Amino acid sequence: MSATPAAPKTNVIGLSVLDYRGGKTTLCAGCGHNAISERIIDAAYEMGVRPENLVKMSGIGCSSKSPAYFVNRAHGFNAVHGRMPSVATGVALANHKLMVLGVSGDGDTASIGIGQFIHLMRRNLPIIYIIEDNGVYGLTKGQFSATADLGAKLKTGVINDLPPIDTCALAIELGATFVARSFSGDKRQLLTLLKAAISHRGTVMIDVISPCVTFNDHEGSTKSYKYVKDHDEPVQELGFVPHFENIEVDYDPGTTATVTMHDGSHLRLRKLERDYDATDRINAMKILAESHAKGEVLTGVLYVNTQAPNFFDVLNLTGQPLGQLPESVVRPPKKALEDAMAELM
Amino acid sequence: MATLDVTLQEQATPTAQTGRNVNDFSIQVATVNGSGSQSANTVLLRSIFQMGVPVSGKNLFPSNIAGLPTWYTIRASKHGYIARKKEIDFLVAMNAETAQEDVMSLVPGAACVYDEPLNLKQLRQDVTFYPVPYDKLVGPVCPEAKLRRLVKNMIYVGVVDYLLGIELAESEKAVARQFATKKKAADLNMAAVRAGYDYAKATFTKHDSFFIERMNENAGKIIIDGNAAAALGCMFAGVTVVTWYPITPSTSLVESLIDYLKEYRIGSDGKATFAVVQAEDELAAIGMVMGAGWAGARAMTSTSGPGISLMGEFVGLGYYAEIPGVIFDIQRVGPSTGLPTRTMQGDILSCAFLSHGDTKHILLLPNSVTECYTMAMEAFELAEQFQTPVFVLSDLDLGMNSWMAQPFEYPEQPVGRGKVLGADELQRLGGFARYKDVDGDGIPYRTLPGTAHPAAAYFTRGSGHNEKGQYSERPDDYVRNVDRLARKFDTARKFVPAPVKEISHSSEIGVIAYGTSHWAMTEAHDQLEKEYGIKVDYLRLRAYPFNQDVHDFVKNHNRIYVVEQNRDGQMRELLKLDLPPEQIAKLRRVLHYNGLPIDARSVTNEIVSQEGK
Numbered sequence: 001m002s003a004t005p006a007a008p009k010t011n012v013i014g015l016s017v018l019d020y021r022g023g024k025t026t027l028c029a030g031c032g033h034n035a036i037s038e039r040i041i042d043a044a045y046e047m048g049v050r051p052e053n054l055v056k057m058s059g060i061g062c063s064s065k066s067p068a069y070f071v072n073r074a075h076g077f078n079a080v081h082g083r084m085p086s087v088a089t090g091v092a093l094a095n096h097k098l099m100v101l102g103v104s105g106d107g108d109t110a111s112i113g114i115g116q117f118i119h120l121m122r123r124n125l126p127i128i129y130i131i132e133d134n135g136v137y138g139l140t141k142g143q144f145s146a147t148a149d150l151g152a153k154l155k156t157g158v159i160n161d162l163p164p165i166d167t168c169a170l171a172i173e174l175g176a177t178f179v180a181r182s183f184s185g186d187k188r189q190l191l192t193l194l195k196a197a198i199s200h201r202g203t204v205m206i207d208v209i210s211p212c213v214t215f216n217d218h219e220g221s222t223k224s225y226k227y228v229k230d231h232d233e234p235v236q237e238l239g240f241v242p243h244f245e246n247i248e249v250d251y252d253p254g255t256t257a258t259v260t261m262h263d264g265s266h267l268r269l270r271k272l273e274r275d276y277d278a279t280d281r282i283n284a285m286k287i288l289a290e291s292h293a294k295g296e297v298l299t300g301v302l303y304v305n306t307q308a309p310n311f312f313d314v315l316n317l318t319g320q321p322l323g324q325l326p327e328s329v330v331r332p333p334k335k336a337l338e339d340a341m342a343e344l345m
Numbered sequence: 346m347a348t349l350d351v352t353l354q355e356q357a358t359p360t361a362q363t364g365r366n367v368n369d370f371s372i373q374v375a376t377v378n379g380s381g382s383q384s385a386n387t388v389l390l391r392s393i394f395q396m397g398v399p400v401s402g403k404n405l406f407p408s409n410i411a412g413l414p415t416w417y418t419i420r421a422s423k424h425g426y427i428a429r430k431k432e433i434d435f436l437v438a439m440n441a442e443t444a445q446e447d448v449m450s451l452v453p454g455a456a457c458v459y460d461e462p463l464n465l466k467q468l469r470q471d472v473t474f475y476p477v478p479y480d481k482l483v484g485p486v487c488p489e490a491k492l493r494r495l496v497k498n499m500i501y502v503g504v505v506d507y508l509l510g511i512e513l514a515e516s517e518k519a520v521a522r523q524f525a526t527k528k529k530a531a532d533l534n535m536a537a538v539r540a541g542y543d544y545a546k547a548t549f550t551k552h553d554s555f556f557i558e559r560m561n562e563n564a565g566k567i568i569i570d571g572n573a574a575a576a577l578g579c580m581f582a583g584v585t586v587v588t589w590y591p592i593t594p595s596t597s598l599v600e601s602l603i604d605y606l607k608e609y610r611i612g613s614d615g616k617a618t619f620a621v622v623q624a625e626d627e628l629a630a631i632g633m634v635m636g637a638g639w640a641g642a643r644a645m646t647s648t649s650g651p652g653i654s655l656m657g658e659f660v661g662l663g664y665y666a667e668i669p670g671v672i673f674d675i676q677r678v679g680p681s682t683g684l685p686t687r688t689m690q691g692d693i694l695s696c697a698f699l700s701h702g703d704t705k706h707i708l709l710l711p712n713s714v715t716e717c718y719t720m721a722m723e724a725f726e727l728a729e730q731f732q733t734p735v736f737v738l739s740d741l742d743l744g745m746n747s748w749m750a751q752p753f754e755y756p757e758q759p760v761g762r763g764k765v766l767g768a769d770e771l772q773r774l775g776g777f778a779r780y781k782d783v784d785g786d787g788i789p790y791r792t793l794p795g796t797a798h799p800a801a802a803y804f805t806r807g808s809g810h811n812e813k814g815q816y817s818e819r820p821d822d823y824v825r826n827v828d829r830l831a832r833k834f835d836t837a838r839k840f841v842p843a844p845v846k847e848i849s850h851s852s853e854i855g856v857i858a859y860g861t862s863h864w865a866m867t868e869a870h871d872q873l874e875k876e877y878g879i880k881v882d883y884l885r886l887r888a889y890p891f892n893q894d895v896h897d898f899v900k901n902h903n904r905i906y907v908v909e910q911n912r913d914g915q916m917r918e919l920l921k922l923d924l925p926p927e928q929i930a931k932l933r934r935v936l937h938y939n940g941l942p943i944d945a946r947s948v949t950n951e952i953v954s955q956e957g958k
Contacts, residue, residue, distance in 0.1 A: 019799075052801060055640070055794045068804060068816070075794035077639060078806035079632070080658050086629040090636020090644060093586045093620045095795050098640070116632070119625040318616035322585035323641030323793065327760045329618050330583030330643070332609040334755045340577060340605070341752040344567035 012048035012244050020045045022070035032184030032210030032225075033063055033132045037070040039187065040101070040130075043194035044071060047242060054099045055091055059084040059113060062139055063105030063132035063210075082113025085120035088127055089311075094323035096312050099198070100127040107137050110146035110165045117167070121174035121203055125311040128197045128204040131167055132184075134212035135223035142215030153220030167207045169288045172281055172303045177202035177310075179284075179303040183228050184210040189299060192238040196301070199243070199261035202310045209297065228297055235276040235287075235300040239268030259304055269301060278304050367556045368398045368423040370434035372505070375447045377440050379411025381495035384523055384534070385502050386417040390747060391519035392502070392511050393421050394568055397560040401427035402747040403942060408593065408685040414443045421557060424871075427748065428864035429942040435509075435555050437501050438465060439479075448472065456553035458504050473553040475545070477504055482544055486536045499534045503541025508549065509557045513542055567752055571743035574714035575673060576602035577753065578721025579645060580609060583760050584671075586637035586644035587621040588630040590652060593685050594741040595675035598647040627652035631659040634670040634734075638663075639805060641765070641793040643725050647673035649741075650692050651682065653699065660734050661700025662807040664830070667780070667789065669728035669763070671721075673737045675744040678940045687940030688741035690860055693915035696736045697889055703827060705834050707735045707841055708889040712863040714748045716887070722756055723842060729763035731837055732791060740910070742861045742942040764790045768798040776800040779814040780826060787833030834890060841888035844895055848883040854956070855902030856935075857895075859886040859916060861942060862908045868945035869908075869952070877953055881906075886916065891923050899928045906952055908935040910943050 008016045020041045025034050044054065051073035058064035060081035067076045079087040088102045109117050109131050120129065135148040144152070147167065148160045171179045178200045182190045190208060197204040209228050211217050217224045222231075239256075241247050243264035251258065251268060257278070259267040269278055277283060284303045291298045318325070372389070376382040383404070390402040398421045407413035420430050432452045438444045438459040445468065448457055453471040461476040479497045487496045499520075506516050516538050524531035575598050579587070587606075589599040603621055610618045624630040630646040637644035648656070653674050663670055676692050678684035696708055707727055709720040720737055728735040764784075766777055771792070777800070780789050792801040803814040810826065811817040847863070848870055858866040863885055873879040884898045899905055899920070907917040914934040921929045935951045937943040 050797075052797050052799070053795060057636075073799050073802050075792075075802045076804040076806075077636070078804065078808065079635070080662055080807060083628060083632045083659070086624065086632025087636035087639075089622070089629075090586060090588070090633035090638070090642075091640040091794065092636075093622070093633065094637040094640035094642035094644070095793075098795050115625060116629055119629065315620045315622075316615075316617045317620060318612055318614070318618050321641075321795070322618070322620060323637070323643075325583075325585060325618055327583060329612070330585060330610070331581055331756070331760060336609045337577070337581065337753060337755050340609075341567055344569050345565070345752075 011045050013050060015045070015051070017041065017045045019051060019073060020071050022072050023068045025069040026065065027062055028214050030213040031062070032134065032208070032212070033066045034069070035184040035187070036130065036132055036190070036208055036210055037066050039190045039194055041070045042191050043198060047195055047198045048244065049099060049198060053097070054101060057084050057088040057091065057100060057102040059104050059108040061105040061108045061137070063103055064108055066132065067103055082108050082111070083116050084108070085113065085116035085129070089120065089123070089125055092125055092127060095321035096126070096317060097321055102127055102129045104129065104131050106131060106133040106135060106147040107145040110167055114146070114165070118170065118174055121171045121176040121205065123311040124175050124177055124202045124308055126201045126203070128206070131205075131207045132210040133167070133207050133223070134210050134216050135221070136212050136216040138212055138215055149222040152222045155215060155218055166288060166292060168205070168302050169285055171203075171205040172284050175203070175308070176205045176303075177305040177308050178204040178301070180205070180301050181207045181209070181297070181299045183232055183297070183299055184208055185225060185229065186232070186299070189234065189238060192240045193301065195240050195242065196261060196265070196267045199263045199265040199267070200306070201262040202305075202308060231295060231297045233291065233296040233298050234272060235274065235298050235302065236272055236278070237270040238300060239270065241266045241268070259306060262306060267301070267304070278302060281305070364554060365556065366434070366554045367558050368421050368560060370421060370555050371430040371432065372419040372421070372435040372437065373433040373447070374417045374437040374501070375440045375443050376415055376417070376498070377411070378406055378409055378413055378415040380498065382415070382417065382439070382498045385498035386419070388499070388516055388519040388523055388538070389502050389505060390419050391522065391568065392506065392515040393419065393557055394563055394749065395515040395518060396511060396557055397563050398423065398557055399425045399427065399562050399749065401749070403429055403742065404746060405941065406686050414440050423560060425562070426864070426868045426945070428868050429944045431944045431946055435553070437505065438463060439498070439501065454554065456508070456555060458501060458508070475504065475508065475549050477501065477541070477544065482540050483537065486540045487533060492533070496533060496537045499537035500541035503538040503543070504545040506538070507542045507545035508551060508553070509555055511557050513539070563749065565752065566749050568747050568749055569714050570597070570745055570747055571711070571714050571717040571739050572598035572675065572745060573601040574717035574753070575721045575737065575739065575744070576605055578718040580605045581756055582643060582722040582725040584643045584645055584725065585619050586633065586642040587619065588624050588633040588644070588646045590624050590627045590630050590648065592649045592652055594677055594745045595647045595649045595652075595673060597745060598673055598675060627655040628659065631656040631670070631672065634672070635659055635663055635668050638670040638728070639668045640795070643729070645671035645673065645725070647675065649675050649677045650679040653692055653695060657700045660706065661702060661704050663734040664700065664704045664706065665702070666805050666807055667732040667791070668734070669732050670734045671724045671728050671737065672734055673739060676738060676740040684940045686741070688861070688910065688942055689938060689940065690738070690740060690862065690910040691915070692738060693911070693919060696738060697919055705890070707731065707733065707837055709735065709737045709842060710859045710887050711737065711739055711743065712860050712885060714743070714750045715753065717743065718753045720842065726758070726761050727837070727840065729761060730840065731788060731833060732763060738860065740861055764788055766790050766792050768796055768801065771796070771798040771800050778812045779803040780810060780829070781812040782829050782832070786836045787829050788836065838890045838892045841890065841892070843892055844887055844898070845885045846882070846898075847885050848881070850880040850882055852880045852882045853903040854879065854881045855898055855905045856881045856883045856908060857886060857898070857905055857916070857920070858883065858908040862910055865943040865945045865948050866908050869948035872945055872949040873952060876949070877958055879953070879956060879958065881952070889919060891920070895920070896924065899924055899931060903931065904933055905931045906933050906935045906955070908948055910937050912936060912938045
């Protein structure tokens, strides 16, 4: 008796993980960005994201190439340097039912793109914005970016003499409603964060420290695998229960906070040594500033707010995507023109 | 001289005014900006309009909130000429700072109504003066002292009404319209108009020669500015995503559009069928247009020269990645900040080739408020048909000034979405290659994100790509792709608005003009014929790329004058790139670039001079 071959494992919408694969990466072996692409594939698969409903947006740089390396069945848009936020905003306005995922780098975000980044955060546009943060420009061979720490050293011996921009602190201050930091080497934390991000309808900003093995992984770098591993301080232990899974577990409310996400999923935040309240915006900024002075890399959910109105609410958008509205809706009737003309006579 | 020189007056050609001048003269109101004169000027303009006399109004204003000189010129023309007239016949002098120079620039025989304390009378013997004690008159009409500064202006409307013979009832109607929602303000302003009228009637004996007499030229016509007209066009084109960054003189386009959208595009559920986003800058505005156009929305932005400069990189992406979008450029005087409140046709070349690398863009060139409306709709059609950014090049004169027009017509063409493949078509075709020239017209097929088919997705990038949209640095892929883009641009020649042969005499002299230069050109044509016996044929360009008619027109004439409002003859340069070498030598330049709208006399004089007459 021969055994029936096992059906390939599928997710909640019946797709296999292969349906989420991307093209072959052209980034360096060991690049943190590749690990992030893997986690995005895992998260989209586990959450049952329909690939055709995802759009992958990016700017320019190593990080911005990576959307070609995951979910080929999703439309991708590799825009201009530092200006993916505006393009992503346009996409979301044209079709608010799409899941917009933006991948940027520290140069693309914090240097050339800081203006658009800031205004994206302000709008609380539903988007998942990931910074693949390695503190250097890779494609131009290793200059410092604006997230490099003060005193960090390049391979060439050049010392960074300007303070870094903390993109998480900035995002929290400006109005993003799900702000997290993670490490490309921490599979579990990053995957959980990404799944929670998929459940959120507002601006998600995740700064993922993603070491550059070629230009910034040496002694003296504060963005190397070793340095981040040694200084990584998770602010909580994360748990996530997607909306389509009925798992009832009792948690001690004294040690675990539960956040109900927009799609009904549950994000569990279990206390570690420090008592971190991810819903307290002012405190989050304070702790980030303090930890920075101590050389800690705080990771986890730094801020979450599921109550704030998002940009679509503010714009009072109709239910059907704007780009799909029929002529009968978008072209007012003849009477409207006649009325407008009568007012001008 | 102070550090600020905002005087306006040009050297006018003096022509003595004799006899009785009915419905063929210009009025200039010189005031200080922020003084509320705009309402009074609109009432005056509309009063003449309602008298059935063809009229145009141009606001010549400074880049300032309040306190600097501003001029409003109204031209009444029984012949229907609506270009700016350089010579001022009738002056309303309200601004102490410019009054002397304003008076000195009047043509002999002109008239001047002035604020009595300015004491202008002794300046000229050949001008008729009418002093008006506004401060004395305004008190009894307007008990509230803080409103007097604003209401004062309405007094000159009454004075001018009396002197020119404009029926008071027409101004009453215009005031009621101007303050339609504010009954108290309407009453107050009308009382001021009457006070001016009564004072003039009791005080002045008319000595000047200017009269407005009733005609019937304006029945059924509207008055609108080009920006509001374009806004209407955008709304009826079905625009859904509007992004912008405020910049004079384009701001009022989007502000009008917001008003129209709120009135006509909120669904029965109270929800908006549009999104208007005031972006952080022009870079973001065009970036949002690119994103929205890529994802299937009819998206647009509106800006002026400095914004165009900023948009360069994104427009190149739009060209190369083939993304529809509409960009209005309400041109103002450059380079740099230039003269932000003055007009120019100065962005022709920069828009035609905006961005690095080999790029060419479709330009539409409206000459009237009617074309602002129709070309707005055509721009969206072309953008989706050709999957590329399309520019509509208006200017400050057209965009911000008041123009008469026949009521606009409702669009007959359905909204076209271009070559977009849906899930069913993908199923039938089994897939597609994003940048493949399937039909031989250079226009490929695209899919929209969200299309529910596993083969729908492709990767859009500004980097080199092959027919499938895959990253490629191969020389043959690059050449094949950019050659197809050139082919696509050639296809557009047949679809963009064709040029119009405005005047044909079978003359050996041809004139080419476009946009707002048209109005000076048609008047100059009449001057050339009547005053100098020179007949010219006139072709009006309406778009770039040029079609065969343009080539034929140049071929069929011995010399061609290209009339435009910039220093370098930008359209002439663009024509030179398109024409065969033996035709290029025919092209001559007629240029006007001092920031004021072009006038017929300047065109006539230049052509006469170059003709050696």
